[in-house]
Amino acid sequence: MTKNQALLNWIEEMKALTKPDQVVWIDGSEAQLDALRQEAMKTGEIIKLNEELLPGCYLHRTAENDVARVEHRTFICSRREEDAGPTNNWMAPAEAYEKLGKLFDGSMQGRTMYVIPYSMGPVGSPFSKIGIELTDSIYVVLNMAIMTRVGQHVLDTLGDGDFVKGLHSKAKLEEENRYICHFPEDNTIWSVNSGYGGNVLLGKKCFALRIASYLGRNEGWMAEHMLILGIENPQGEIKYVAAAFPSACGKTNLAMLIPPEVYRNKGYKVWCVGDDIAWIRVGEDGRLWACNPENGFFGVAPGTNAKSNPNALASTRQGTIFTNVVHNLENNTVWWEGLDKNPPKHAVDWKGNPWTADSGVKGAHPNSRFTAPAKNCPCISPEFENPKGVPLSAIIFGGRRAKTAPLVYQARSWEHGVFIGSIMASETTAAATGAVGVVRRDPMAMLPFCGYHMGDYFQHWIDMGKKTDKLPKIFNVNWFRTDDEGNFIWPGFGDNLRVLDWIIGRCEGTADAVETPIGFVPKAEDINLEGLNLTIDQLRGILEVDRGLWTEEAKGIHEFYAKFGDHLPQELRDELATLEKNLQK
Numbered sequence: 001m002t003k004n005q006a007l008l009n010w011i012e013e014m015k016a017l018t019k020p021d022q023v024v025w026i027d028g029s030e031a032q033l034d035a036l037r038q039e040a041m042k043t044g045e046i047i048k049l050n051e052e053l054l055p056g057c058y059l060h061r062t063a064e065n066d067v068a069r070v071e072h073r074t075f076i077c078s079r080r081e082e083d084a085g086p087t088n089n090w091m092a093p094a095e096a097y098e099k100l101g102k103l104f105d106g107s108m109q110g111r112t113m114y115v116i117p118y119s120m121g122p123v124g125s126p127f128s129k130i131g132i133e134l135t136d137s138i139y140v141v142l143n144m145a146i147m148t149r150v151g152q153h154v155l156d157t158l159g160d161g162d163f164v165k166g167l168h169s170k171a172k173l174e175e176e177n178r179y180i181c182h183f184p185e186d187n188t189i190w191s192v193n194s195g196y197g198g199n200v201l202l203g204k205k206c207f208a209l210r211i212a213s214y215l216g217r218n219e220g221w222m223a224e225h226m227l228i229l230g231i232e233n234p235q236g237e238i239k240y241v242a243a244a245f246p247s248a249c250g251k252t253n254l255a256m257l258i259p260p261e262v263y264r265n266k267g268y269k270v271w272c273v274g275d276d277i278a279w280i281r282v283g284e285d286g287r288l289w290a291c292n293p294e295n296g297f298f299g300v301a302p303g304t305n306a307k308s309n310p311n312a313l314a315s316t317r318q319g320t321i322f323t324n325v326v327h328n329l330e331n332n333t334v335w336w337e338g339l340d341k342n343p344p345k346h347a348v349d350w351k352g353n354p355w356t357a358d359s360g361v362k363g364a365h366p367n368s369r370f371t372a373p374a375k376n377c378p379c380i381s382p383e384f385e386n387p388k389g390v391p392l393s394a395i396i397f398g399g400r401r402a403k404t405a406p407l408v409y410q411a412r413s414w415e416h417g418v419f420i421g422s423i424m425a426s427e428t429t430a431a432a433t434g435a436v437g438v439v440r441r442d443p444m445a446m447l448p449f450c451g452y453h454m455g456d457y458f459q460h461w462i463d464m465g466k467k468t469d470k471l472p473k474i475f476n477v478n479w480f481r482t483d484d485e486g487n488f489i490w491p492g493f494g495d496n497l498r499v500l501d502w503i504i505g506r507c508e509g510t511a512d513a514v515e516t517p518i519g520f521v522p523k524a525e526d527i528n529l530e531g532l533n534l535t536i537d538q539l540r541g542i543l544e545v546d547r548g549l550w551t552e553e554a555k556g557i558h559e560f561y562a563k564f565g566d567h568l569p570q571e572l573r574d575e576l577a578t579l580e581k582n583l584q585k
């Protein structure tokens, strides 16, 4: 399949370590994938769902103790501890290779090692990058074949070039020996003792964010935890934005937004380019261009329904793998909390136990997922396969703040925008364990995904801003302001387009704003409320910037920034000082 000697040598080495019974190269053909599906069905690893209602769809259940990413077991193994920075776990490379080497030793005995050649980004694009994942899991092969471009054409494109080396073994699925280790200086990822997507689909968080952020810093581009969407106006012009949010802020919903009726009637459309990751470069024209390196969606199932996200739901109606959702035995389909009000009467829960809605426990795991091909999405952008990506008008940061952040505000400059991204935060909700209302900082939504020192990452953002004078404008949004009873004031979902509309207006120089201590905020009249059940006074309320709260916020930012020591760029210290000065005026 390949003459790449470095690749062949590495596979021999990993074979000697893990000792599989056989090695199978994934060529990307439907025939081979189908044979693997048949095999996985025989062992119960996947269950075939109703071919008429959900053609080509399967259900998988993970081990009960293996249902989410394990941040406390995720390591950046740079040679110098300092290079991993204060927000990552660090292990010395030699120690990690030795420790995980013992866990990998013989871990594929009695199993097959699958060799998955995959491309992040369209195959052959100069901006795409190639990885090889070795795994003993058919589930991983089938998921990677949806989430990335997989097969012989990737090897042909690779030639004798360089690739990211990924080794994964389920081993014994032991929680206490689960490790996800990244060796940025070796272009290598080792993942052992897990079978959960975020830990084992090595192209996604491990490569496209952690390793790629490191490569991007060295090569002068950016790997970001961002959705990308295009907004088409009635004249047929499409403007693109990229947006970063911490989890549980509705990122996939925004990526696939359906315009409110008044906008639809005028001819507005929204196109999804990506829902999770953006690779961003300076294009030939000096603008920043963003590309989605993935080929599918690995979305959270609970809460996805015909109202919250009809496009995501439609994406899951064929060729999809469902993980840890309810198996509806009435018609051999799937169900999850928040899908509809008709839970199946005859069903099996995510643990494999008989289940009914009144059994007092959730049927689907809260982090149950669908792995769906991007091409299924009714609003997938015609530019999805464009190797150049799309030019960005705006970059949007967001968080979940009950009172502090206004509905939307605009940065005064690129540096101020980087400051806004660096202080991104969400308040914890009742959905997560622990205290409610605690502010968790998650700069650029990259806290668990940055492959090097976060202070250096901020510096890289600042440096990117010096590469061109055609930078996108930077904004912050907050859909989650609440009233005194704790109810959300802004309707969210499709109506978020009204805010995007103002953002595009600002980029085009057609929308108005007022300057506040934190940046430019729209006047209430600048947001289109047509057809919306929200008064202008309510809108005014959620556009307000409370100096007292922001003074508190500034204290929190000082505390947070202290972590980064002298890696914190001077520009960000200056921005914080400016904020404090503005608040005193």
Ligand code: OXD
Pocket: 069, 198, 247, 276, 298
């Ligand atoms: C994801 C995540 O799964 O950010 O996309 O956790």
Ligand code: MN
Pocket: 225, 276
């Ligand atoms: Mn994500």
